[in-house]
Amino acid sequence: MNTDGAAKGALGLVGGGGIFRHRSAAMLGCFPDYYGIESSFHAEVCMTLSATEIAHNRGWRTLWLEYDFALVMQAMSGKVRMPWKLTNKWRNCSLLIRDMNLKVTHIFREWNSCVDSLAAFGVSSKSFTWWDLIPASIRQDFFRDRLGLPNYRFNQW
Structure with a gap:
């Protein structure tokens, strides 16, 4: 899970994106949220x-959670203390985690491009959407990730 x-x-306006993958890297589903x-x-x-x-x-x-925000x-x-608005959701989630085999790791932004695009979509769409198939907007990044190729970001000075 990325x-x-x-x-x-x-x-400001915030959203997020997530993608579930099988251990073979095949997509199980993905979603943006607001x-x-x-x-x-x-x-x-x-x-x-x-x-x-x-x-x-x-x-x-x-579940193996990977994210680029340490x-x-x-x-x-x-x-680090959870935001107070999320305390109840965190407590509920803590109970769910007890039944799970959970691994949490950091990933560099260059390897997290699919969900970066989904997160931006979540902010702009202001809604939750679930996809069982890879959306066209992330298809190229998804296959680059699956092949183990990074997505470099270049800053223009």
């Missing part, structure tokens, strides 16, 4: 909690 959050501004006006940290945590709930509801008890890993391990 997740990513997106924010338009320090405190979370209102919050911080990017809020969006990242929401995506993690949403992904965990979706996996549990679908009966997927082995602070979320610290929040998941209790080293």
Whole structure:
């Protein structure tokens, strides 16, 4: 499971994206979501909690979460306090995690391009959407990821 959050501004419209993959890297499903006006940290945590709930509801008890925001890993391990608005959702999610085999790791942004695009879609669409098939908007990035090729981001100075 790869997740990513997106924010338009320090405190602005936020959303996220997630993609579930089989151990063979085949897509099991993906989704963008919208979370209102919050911080990017809020969006990242929401995506993690949403992904965990979706996996549990679908009966997927082995979950490897990868995200490119190291602070979320610290929040998941209790080293950083969860945003107060997400405390109840976090507690509920903690109960679900007890039934799961969960692994949490950091991934560099260059390897997380599919969900970066999904997160941007979540912000712009302001809705939750579930896809069982790879959407055209991420198809190229998905196959680059599946082949193990990074997606480099170049800054223009």
